[in-house]
Amino acid sequence: MYIHVGDDVMIRSSEIIAILEKDTVHSSDEIKHFLAENEKAVVHLSNGNFKSMIITNPHVYLSPIAPGTLKKRLLTPESDVEIDD
Template sequence: MYVHAGEDVMIRSSEIIAILEKETAKDSQEIQIFLDKKNDLVINLANGAFKSLIITEPHIYLSPIAPGTLKKRLMNSIGHELII
């Protein structure tokens, strides 16, 4: 199944590793180091400010869609509860 992540991008739900809030990504030094190392794999889907960070294998997406909305879409696509 796929999850709409913004713009015209659909991400295969089985590739999603994590969905993080923008503030979590900005406040965590570990996540900043991770993003710096993977900078060439970051795809910005937000024309302005992003609301969530979607970590997949192999890319990292900056999405304009709120993490709660992405969670609902992901839950609907896989048909069961997620562990948070």
């Protein structure tokens, strides 16, 4: 199954490692360090004002779509995704 994460980008749901809220990204020194270390892998899907960070292998997407909306898209009846809140 694929999920739309913003700006006409679709990713395979099985590739998603984590979906983080904007507040979590801004408040965590570890995540800031992770982003700095993986700067070349970051894909900006919004005009600098993202709502969620989606970590996959090999990319990190900064998405304008709220984490709750992404979660709903992942939990459709045809989905085989398990979510750990």
